[in-house]
Amino acid sequence: MSTPTLESLWRCFDGVVPTTLATCDLQGIPNVSLISSVSYVDSKHVAVSRQFFNKTTRNLLENPHALAVMWDPLDLCVHRMRLRFDHSETEGPLFDAMASRIQVIASHTGLQGVFRLIAADVFEVTSIEADPEVLEAAPEDVEILPPPPDLPTEQRSELWVLQRLLAEMKCAANLDCLLEVVLGTLNETLGFDHGLVLVPDESGKRLVTIASRGYGEGGVGAEVPFGEGLLGIVAEKRQALRVGPLDSALRYARAARGRALDQGGHDLGREIPLPGLPSAQSQLALPLVAGSELVGVLAFESSKLHAFEAWHQVFLDLLADRFAHAMSDLLAPSEPTDSEPPPPSIVLPESPLHAAPAPFPPLSPSLEPGLPSYSLCFYKNDDCIFVDGSYLIRGVPARILWRLLNVLERERRDEFTNRELRLDPWLGLPPIRDNLESRLVLLRRRLAERCPEIRLSSRGRGRFGLELDCTLARVERASASIEPPAG
């Protein structure tokens, strides 16, 4: 059997069966404990996360020798690594990467501030041995390794996939198309069937989902505060994160949470639900950064263990860079210059039109019994709109929709330009990098999910129409407390 290399142990680094670390003090008293994560540093070093100062730490300061026993989660093959403690890091890229992962787990368990990385303890790996005798030979009818992914041969080359994605991204005419291309092609080629794209909202403190794949309806509009959960931490740190077996990591953190509560800990925050798949075992999220600006976060998850390998992260890092720049280009204002005249307003006769897709159906209910009707309520203090009592959207997209409906009712005009929205002070768009396009994508998709008879349709570059195949009752109220969909 060939000597294993650290690179060949990537599944062991993902955990599932926690690694054990044996140490010994100078009096010769041994100690063995579980450690929450071991990270690959380079071909001769690993790092162990230290969340608590404990007997293992004290032993290592006295006697640097340690033995780590790692288990491959798929076949339980055991690898024994002889280690020599080298140094601890409390800052820098290694520490930041490990701290971010710990922070993700902590935020999922309400343990922010308690379950945090104190140091990354770096060890020199002096030897690695496979220990095949731990396991009896597998019976022939036991399938140990999962079958390889069932992908067509011609689609297995990640370079081919990258080339195809870059070409398709170049052809994307608008942000909607771009989002579909990226999530759709990655699903088709690499089998990433649960994906999200999120963008910062106007506050710059929250992410809002503008595209999702694999979650059915309801994903768009979900919000995540910066710094919370995997997605919020990726946005805050602008750092890609791949989280392996969440169950295992959460179990470890929940054990720590239980201990903290037993010891009278309080104010641990509430345990927030994982975004998307309730049974997620693997997650991968990448910041989308163009220049110095965070334009979004791209995230995938899977209920399979080890769905995302290290090379996936490298591959998606390359893609994310191009994706971010493509998004940035499409989000930049691209309308007629000030010297050009604004698009003509269309003024229609006063009489209401009836048949769908009539541009100006009546806005009050009961006039058109054949059409569906919706009741829209705009809560001014919260900047949010409810449809038939259910949350629809808030923030700038909500104000945009309310403005469009006001204009349609007052002026009988159903065509709008991005430019007039940018010039409208009530909408509160920032003068630079307003991300109007992403707000419109979000609004369009939320409408398609909740009330498809209200549509925003493209009418050329920088122009769009508001189409109603329904009757509307609208009301404005001062305030409401809202709970938008959780991230």
Place this chain on the structure above:
Amino acid sequence: MEFVASGVDVLVATRDENLMPESMMAIGGRAHPDLRTFTTYLPEALADATVRNLLRNGDIAVTLVRPIDHKALQIKGKFVTLRRSTEADRQVQALGRAGLIEQFARIGIPRPVTRRLVWWPSLAIELRVDSVYLQTPGPGAGEPMSRGALSR
């Protein structure tokens, strides 16, 4: 006792004369009624280094971890005796092994895979319990517990 029977991962640590730590997985264990003695079972085929260390210096630590929730305690003590496991020991081991198979299944490791762990024939290691420490991750990990903890 209930904790041990619930299907725990039993990790045995020893050290050699150069203070190089050694560890291995044992299958099954039991606390004696006096709560001063603990017996665990080392798969014979894997136990050479551990047994050598025990015969030379006797220092031993045994950590018991329940995989599903990471509840853990660690026993520190001194090696007392070593013998081949009997049929009665085998019954104790079989219970511990069955519990471990179920615990591992709950964290995603298929039962047929866990059943492949070598466990028999085994050596019964008896140790004197000097101290018991809380090992569950979190604040307080490493704090001493009373020996009575072994009765729970």
